[in-house]
Amino acid sequence: xxxxxxxxxxxxxxxxxxxxxxxxxxxxxxxxxxxxxxxxxxxxxxxxxxxxxxxxxxxxxxxxxxxxxxxxxxxxxxxxxxxxxxxxxxxxxxxxxxxxxxxxxxxxxxxxxxxx
Amino acid sequence: xxxxxxxxxxxxxxxxxxxxxxxxxxxxxxxxxxxxxxxxxxxxxxxxxxxxxxxxxxxxxxxxxxxxxxxxxxxxxxxxxxxxxxxxxxxxxxxxxxxxxxxxxxxxxxxxxxxxxxxxxxxxxxxxxxxxxxxxxxxxxxxxxxxxxxxxxxxxxxxxxxxxxxxxxxxxxxxxxxxxxxxxxxxxxxxxxxxxxxxxxxxxxxxxxxxxxxxxxxxxxxxxxxxxxxxxxxxxxxxxxxxxxxxxxxxxxxxxxxxxxxxxxxxxxxxxxxxxxxxxxxxxxxxxxxxxxxxxxxxxxxxxxxxxxxxxxxxxxxxxxxxxx
Numbered sequence: 001x002x003x004x005x006x007x008x009x010x011x012x013x014x015x016x017x018x019x020x021x022x023x024x025x026x027x028x029x030x031x032x033x034x035x036x037x038x039x040x041x042x043x044x045x046x047x048x049x050x051x052x053x054x055x056x057x058x059x060x061x062x063x064x065x066x067x068x069x070x071x072x073x074x075x076x077x078x079x080x081x082x083x084x085x086x087x088x089x090x091x092x093x094x095x096x097x098x099x100x101x102x103x104x105x106x107x108x109x110x111x112x113x114x115x116x
Numbered sequence: 117x118x119x120x121x122x123x124x125x126x127x128x129x130x131x132x133x134x135x136x137x138x139x140x141x142x143x144x145x146x147x148x149x150x151x152x153x154x155x156x157x158x159x160x161x162x163x164x165x166x167x168x169x170x171x172x173x174x175x176x177x178x179x180x181x182x183x184x185x186x187x188x189x190x191x192x193x194x195x196x197x198x199x200x201x202x203x204x205x206x207x208x209x210x211x212x213x214x215x216x217x218x219x220x221x222x223x224x225x226x227x228x229x230x231x232x233x234x235x236x237x238x239x240x241x242x243x244x245x246x247x248x249x250x251x252x253x254x255x256x257x258x259x260x261x262x263x264x265x266x267x268x269x270x271x272x273x274x275x276x277x278x279x280x281x282x283x284x285x286x287x288x289x290x291x292x293x294x295x296x297x298x299x300x301x302x303x304x305x306x307x308x309x310x311x312x313x314x315x316x317x318x319x320x321x322x323x324x325x326x327x328x329x330x331x332x333x334x335x336x337x338x339x340x341x342x343x344x345x346x347x348x349x350x351x352x353x354x355x356x357x358x359x360x361x362x363x364x365x366x367x368x369x370x371x372x373x374x375x376x377x378x379x380x381x382x383x384x385x386x387x388x389x390x391x392x393x394x395x396x397x398x399x400x401x402x403x404x405x406x407x408x409x410x411x412x413x414x415x416x417x418x419x420x421x422x423x424x425x426x427x428x429x430x431x432x433x434x435x436x437x438x439x440x441x
Contacts, residue, residue: 065269068256069379072272072286075249076372077380082246082253083318084276084284085308085343087301088365092389093373099366102395106362109399113359 001042001056001063009055011048119218124177126221126439127432129228132173132326139168140331147338154402155345162339163316169326170232179422180429220439232325235332239321243279250278257284263302273371275301279318281309292371296356297364303351304361310350313343341390345397352398362398365391 003019004010010018012034016027034054037043042063045052058066075082078091094102143165150158257266264283268274271288278284283305290298308314317339324332352361369391 061269064256065271068253068268068270069272071249071252071256072268072270072274073375073379075274076272076376079380082249082276082278083243083314084246084250084278085305085314085317085347087275087304088369088372088391089389090372093376094369094389094391098392099370099373102362102366102392105395105399106359106366109359109362 004054004056005060009053011051011053122221122225123436125225126436127177128173130432130435131176131428132169135172136169136326136328139165140328143331155342155349159339159342159346162335162342163320166320166324166335170323176425176428179425221436235325236322253284272375273368275305277305277308277314279314281312283309293367296360297367300351300356300361300364303354304347307347307350341393344390345394348394348398358398362395365395
């Protein structure tokens with residue numbers, strides 16, 4: 001993905017030359033990986049002559065942001081653990097009736113303070 | 117297993133177990149009594165109460181060993197020879213005697229250690245699991261000098277402090293809050309960092325393994341609430357004020373609730389949140405300080421603790437004798 005983001009596009013031989021060769025990865029493996037990334041929606045492809053050329057469907061920053069959103073949402077859903085002192089409970093919510101009651105209490109207190 | 121080690125562990129577990137039963141007996145009236153204390157003092161007491169069984173078990177056992185150890189230098193301190201009686205085990209580094217039949221004592225010790233290990237292991241497992249997530253979150257963000265926090269590029273509303281006292285806040289949260297509420301949130305998290313709440317809570321959880329499970333859960337929940345309230349008060353007093361702090365709590369709760377409703381609707385749990393008591397506490401008059409025992413009170417308590425060691429030590433030896441008969 002880093003290579004495709006940097007160059008804007010790439011085919012199997014191109015990625016193999018710049019990424020695979022240095023790591024001893026064969027072109028079959030590069031091809032499978034690009035296909036998996038395409039299946040996951042991170043790449044789109046078009047056929048040029050006999051080969052597919054792959055392009056990213058989102059920028060690196062967009063992907064990072066989406067991934068981070070998912071990680072934090074998982075935290076809030078209790079699907080992952082983190083020993084963090086969060087500002088509000090990550091997994092338990094106050095029901096709407098509680099929130100409305102608290103809002104009324106706060107509004108009354110504000111009114112009393114402003115009056116004073 | 118060496119006799120001294122066996123008797124030492126047995127003593128620690130018996131005395132610690134007795135202390136745990138005592139905490140279980142008094143914790144409800146005690147919690148009612150300290151409800152009006154300032155959150156910071158409540159938190160301190162709850163930390164002490166949670167680790168009390170292990171601390172009492174260990175300290176009383178060690179105190180009981182002191183006369184025997186000192187008798188090597190001052191023979192007049194030697195109290196073991198006064199016991200008399202064949203087969204009365206001595207928990208003593210000078211006159212340790214073997215149990216006639218140690219099986220039951222060994223079973224009790226192994227069972228007690230397994231109990232502590234099980235509850236401690238659960239805490240350690242959660243900690244190790246959480247380290248990966250925390251590392252990833254901080255790696256994804258960038259430290260902001262002005263905020264004194266790591267800014268996370270996500271729309272998800274998150275503000276939190278980790279075990280190392282580092283503050284994490286999402287740009288999505290900051291964008292959604294009014295300036296005074298942003299200040300309130302950040303000051304609250306910095307208060308957690310200054311108090312080292314996440315780390316102290318972890319250590320307390322690790323050392324509270326001798327508590328009865330239901331009592332432990334209740335006390336930990338009360339401690340977590342007290343820590344949050346202490347940071348609410350500290351943040352409110354540093355500028356925003358109690359009402360703005362309450363407003364910030366409500367605003368963030370609504371943001372998180374809205375986010376969960378859209379992105380993880382099936383997982384929202386209602387009822388265990390601390391937001392309600394925290395807002396109510398901020399809108400109520402501030403708590404009173406805890407009554408201070410003073411030097412004389414503290415001295416009397418310490419003296420009573422030390423003088424109790426001899427009868428407790430002897431009681432443990434009697435019980436060990438009954439177990440090993």
